[in-house]
Amino acid sequence: MSGFTQSHLGHSARSARRALAPSPWTKAAFIVLALAFLALFLFLPLAAVFSEALRKGWGTFVSSFNDTDALHAIKLTLLVAGIAVPLNTVFGLCASWAIAKHDFPGKNFLLTLIDLPFAISPVISGLIYVLLFGAHGWLGPWLAEHDIQIIFAVPGIILATVFVTFPFVARELIPAMQAQGNDEELAALTLGASGWQAFRRVTLPNVRWALFYGVVLCNARAMGEFGAVSVVSGHIRGETNTMPLQVEILYNEYNFVAAFAMAALLALLALATLAAKSLIEWRVASQLRADERQPDNTPLHKLAKL
């Protein structure tokens, strides 16, 4: 009887294992189908950008940047990202410290409000700033009186960019800080550290990769934003055109090589962003493995050694 059960069980375990492993044909078909889909919808557009940019050779590609409007667009994009990203990083650090490390009523509601810019069409993000600061907007007459121009000028572009990139850093930092818990900071406080010291020496090192990733994502969106910026910029050549807007203008003028050359520059930025993301994931994974091997390598232990 027991012999029968044993062999019976052994048999079903074998067949179970066989049933769990997909047939090689199914597996191959799934992989081919998935890759074909990705090739058609993701890789083809990426390849098209570089192929079109280099259609007339390397020389034409490089010389298309030798243009005052193109150079101004690159400078403006760097300026806009250089202001929007630090602002949203400081906000992200404040918001994540308040939300992840403390309890207060209305926390979930605040989280939803932080996510709002993700849910809103970029065009509407631009429109609301026109309604606020435009010539016919709420503050329009006052701004005109004091000779301050926001819409169809650089400040409007910066504000719209800050709006669309608002959640990125906070969104990466909050889960990372929550996962870390409060124990290490509380220990630091009992050892006599001030709140600021606990934040700088314990919290910040713990979440540095999440912070870096949030900043990278925020920067990619800040440099690449099109819809919101297009509504508030006014498309003044050499004044209020960012790189994506310059792409649009060149494309609409049938100057395809120059349009795709500028687009290729933005695509390289996107690829660098993806590379940074992979690097961070790899670093975090290897750090986790190292921490498992060496349990006293946490920031708290480092602090205790000081």
Added chain:
Amino acid sequence: MTTMLNRNFLSKKRRRQIKGGGKPQWRQRRVLPGLPLTLGLSVTYLSLIVLLPLSTAFVESAGMGWREFVQAAFSPRVMAAYKLTFGVALAAALLNAVFGLLVAWVLTRYQFPGRRLIDALVDLPFALPTAVAGIALTAIYARNGWMGSWLDPLGIKVAFTPLGIGVALVFIGLPFVVRTLQPVIEELDAELEEAAAMLGASRWTTFRRVIFPLLLPALLTGFALAFARGIGEYGSVVFISGNMPGKTEIAPLLIVTNLEQYDYAGATAIAVVMLLASFLLLLAINLLQRWSRRRIGHS
């Protein structure tokens, strides 16, 4: 003895704490400092950058009067734009749900050369500026493009038709489905599949009856995220759509067109309708995610 100790060896403050049942000082500091400062700064910044500008759309439309609002937000041309925007976004999100599930499954469960590189590239639509995606897709599907020159002899036109808008929205929405599903597929308990197989279920039955119900909340969340992104999308669509009124004109483009003609009321009315749709979707996504977490917690 305790009283002695209290009287002689403890400070006055500490004695008062023990006597009054109060906790010693270090125990009271269970809460990290800085909440009033960081919360205050966050809420102020949020109000100035997001809430105040956003309120303008609602206040502006409230001042319009009902008849004027309906005329601006639901004229035949605008209705055609809503139908196109929501219809194509829905179709693209459905296609993404099917192929996103396949891609997520293949990238999580199977090993093959180049898997990690391809996995990293799935985020490309998040990182690539939408205008770049727009002109690239147009170049591919124009009559003389890589795909267009194949499809044109077959009588299939993609660029400057609703089909082209669909292609752009599939591109934009794909990572939402894949990235929502991947962690859930990773967390699937192998024992459940083993048990189903032991009980004699085929691979397909196991997928249909055991795996799919577990993935469903995440799949719906990814679908809703892709749909929400699709209805608001502008940059990747304007180049490939051709922007013919009543035919390939999406709602966000109509907002821009109205603004360019200084018709602020018209633009605001459409924006308010789109905002309300987005808020409803955001609510649905939050509920779906709560359901998803519960479902995973139980398994």
